[in-house]
Amino acid sequence: MARHQGPTRAKPLVRKLAKDLGVDLTAISGSGRSGDVTRDDVLAAANGLTAANPTPPTGGDDRVPVRGVQRAMAEAMVLSAFTAPHVTVWVEVDMSRTQDLVRRLREHPSYRDLRVTPFTIVSSALIASACQHPRINASWSEGADGPDVIVHRDIHLGMAADTPRGLLVPVVRGAGAMTLLELARAQQALIETARLGRSTPADLVGGTVTLTNIGVFGVDGGTPIINPGQSAILAMGRIVDKPWAVDGEVRVRPVMQLSLSFDHRVCDGAQGSRALTSVATFLADPAAALLLNQPA
Known part of the structure; x- marks a missing residue:
């Protein structure tokens, strides 16, 4: 890659991103206005790509515009993946008693008009865990005197939802x-x-x-990206019948991976594992x- 001649033009946040990713700004030809190096240029350089010269579509390719909610989500996920050091841990759990509780709640008059699912119970489990292990309910903050961890007193639960507008998190x-x-x-x-497309911005933040x-x-299972x-962020997988040791015997139980x-930066391995x-x-x-x- 040819080196840029003259002073490199880039905004402070772009310079910080380049520093965090170990990218040499002087080796990038900026694609922004007046030759400015953009965040996309830095991310492309970090991935060994050239943002200014993408592979052109051929006659059989489709170009799909990325706009609105999908673009905002894509930008948020890239920002998270390249700024927060992700660690993912897994565990399997016997969901027999959770499924029993779901069936009982569906029959209860108070829940008659509600669609109770294992998601409902897992939500409650995550909330309880956040109360016991508050570092999973926290934020990393860069301040003038150095970074801080903001531990939130209230728990505001985001729920990833597949909608006609794309992935939303009310x-x-x-x-x-x-x-x-x-x-x-x-x-x-x-x-x-959200699925009716009527979510307001206030429904999707905080x-x-x-x-x-x-x-x-x-x-x-998978390795979900933190918002x-x-x-x-906790991901729940499908519930499948598996052999499971119960009181010294092998039985078939409904098992889910979390x-x-x-x-x-916010949670060490012990804290994250205990929370899960x-x-x-x-x-x-x-x-x-x-x-x-x-x-x-």
């Missing part, structure tokens, strides 16, 4: 202070609004920790856990 505000019934109502209303259900797409401004990605184990323990006996974790 937020249940004050989720940590809700009963299970209140949480189920709030989640159903927000997700229905989350402090996120839950995503990739199991609905038939996969077991910018947060320190953790994957927790966390920002290693807490979620799994809750799901192994959710009825008992809910009795012990009722909001005051």
